[in-house]
Amino acid sequence: MAGENQELRSAGLKVTHPRVKILQLFENSNERHLSAEDTYKLLLEAGEEIGLATVYRVLTQFEAAGLIIRHNFDGASAVFELVRGDHHDHMVCAESGQVIEFHSAEIERLQKEIAEQHGFELVDHNLVLYVKPKK
Amino acid sequence: MAGENQELRSAGLKVTHPRVKILQLFENSNERHLSAEDTYKLLLEAGEEIGLATVYRVLTQFEAAGLIIRHNFDGASAVFELVRGDHHDHMVCAESGQVIEFHSAEIERLQKEIAEQHGFELVDHNLVLYVKPKK
DNA sequence: CTAATTGCAAAAGCTTTGCAGCGCA
DNA sequence: TGCGCTGCAAAGCTTTTGCAATTAG
Numbered sequence: 001m002a003g004e005n006q007e008l009r010s011a012g013l014k015v016t017h018p019r020v021k022i023l024q025l026f027e028n029s030n031e032r033h034l035s036a037e038d039t040y041k042l043l044l045e046a047g048e049e050i051g052l053a054t055v056y057r058v059l060t061q062f063e064a065a066g067l068i069i070r071h072n073f074d075g076a077s078a079v080f081e082l083v084r085g086d087h088h089d090h091m092v093c094a095e096s097g098q099v100i101e102f103h104s105a106e107i108e109r110l111q112k113e114i115a116e117q118h119g120f121e122l123v124d125h126n127l128v129l130y131v132k133p134k135k
Numbered sequence: 136m137a138g139e140n141q142e143l144r145s146a147g148l149k150v151t152h153p154r155v156k157i158l159q160l161f162e163n164s165n166e167r168h169l170s171a172e173d174t175y176k177l178l179l180e181a182g183e184e185i186g187l188a189t190v191y192r193v194l195t196q197f198e199a200a201g202l203i204i205r206h207n208f209d210g211a212s213a214v215f216e217l218v219r220g221d222h223h224d225h226m227v228c229a230e231s232g233q234v235i236e237f238h239s240a241e242i243e244r245l246q247k248e249i250a251e252q253h254g255f256e257l258v259d260h261n262l263v264l265y266v267k268p269k270k
Numbered sequence: 271c272t273a274a275t276t277g278c279a280a281a282a283g284c285t286t287t288g289c290a291g292c293g294c295a
Numbered sequence: 296t297g298c299g300c301t302g303c304a305a306a307g308c309t310t311t312t313g314c315a316a317t318t319a320g
Contacts, residue, residue: 014319016275036310051277056310072210077309091250100253107245111264114237115226120266123229127262129246131255149294151300171285186302191285212284 011065018050022058026068026082033071033079033099073099073128089127096133146200153185157193161203161217168206168214168234208263224262231268 004023005015013019025042026034034042040055059080062068068080073092087108088101107127115122139158140150148154160177161169169177175190194215197203203215208227224242226235242262250257 014274016319018276049277053278053311054276057276060311070210072207075205075207075210075213078210091253091255093255094258102249102253104245104249107242110239110242110245111262114239114242115264115266116269118226118235118237118266119269120226120228120264121269122264123267124265125263126265127246128260129250129255129257130259130261131250131253132258134251134254134256149299151294153301184302188286188303189301192301195286 007067011062011067013061013065018048018054019058019061021046021048021050022055023062023067026080032101033081035077035079037077039080071126071128089129091129091131094130094132142202146197146202148196148200153183153189154193154196156181156183156185157190158197158202161215167236168216170212170214172212174215206261224264226264226266229265229267 004020004027007023008015008019021043022039025039025046026032029042031038036052036056036059039059040050040052043050043055059068059070063070063080066083068082070078070080071090072078073090086103088103089107091100091102092098093100111125112122139155139162142158143150143154156178157174160174160181164177166173171187171191171194174194175185175187178185178190194203194205198205198215201218203217205213205215206225207213208225221238222243223236223238226237227233228235246260247257
């Protein structure tokens with residue numbers, strides 16, 4: 001309830017109607033991965049008249065604040081996801097469009113190892129598996 | 136020299152001037168990762184008057200034919216890379232912008248394993264490590 | 271009250287498409 | 296010759312931005 005307000009303040013953002021509603025949407029939606037357009041439409045369905053430009057601005061601010069992360073799965077449009085503390089990667093089904101989250105400590109370890117072997121420090125990574133149903 | 140012509144024919148594509156030039160560009164350029172815009176500009180510099188729309192169409196056809204692959208590193212614009220038979224992933228240095236290619240059979244194996252554990256078949260994947268120089 | 275935020279519409283990238291003319295097979 | 300290909304310009308999409316009005320603190 002008021003939890004969102006605190007999260008926004010901690011992020012250094014004023015508690016405005018659009019920001020609260022968008023944060024609530026991410027916290028309550030069944031679909032964890034939403035594009036700006038998805039977000040905009042869901043707000044409209046919920047009777048919230050929030051401009052699409054505002055949705056984009058708020059999502060960008062949330063990303064900068066570390067509240068959500070942006071994914072560019074295919075290149076078409078970005079999708080956003082609430083940060084819940086648990087890091088994970090994604091598997092996208094080419095047929096159903098379904099997005100599955102997974103985590104592999106071993107892959108994470110190997111990534112770090114490979115970066116270091118090349119004289120670098122691993123800052124971030126992006127792993128997406130494109131799959132189809134097993135016959 | 137005539138190698139490109141054969142590659143194009145095998146791909147079921149007519150041997151036209153734009154297609155030959157674009158394929159040569161990818162085979163001879165020092166930079167292995169080119170966006171449509173990069174390709175267009177390099178062609179202009181080489182004195183080839185090929186339309187940007189044609190560049191996009193040819194790159195899309197080459198991708199469909201399996202001659203090149205498309206990467207969406209950041210979401211801004213896609214970059215293309217000649218398929219040389221060796222599969223590899225990429226490491227991008229945040230400071231220098233440098234792109235390093237690497238391959239890990241172990242990560243590949245784990246990916247396949249994970250997809251299968253979830254009841255899927257791995258079709259493709261995208262792995263990018265974002266790194267910075269080790270201090 | 272004041273600076274931050276919003277909404278609208280216009281603009282900005284990147285990419286695709288319609289169509290008339292040109293070129294390879 | 297015929298169908299595919301090219302070029303240009305226009306249109307499409309996602310995302311960003313300018314600006315006046317509104318709102319949070």
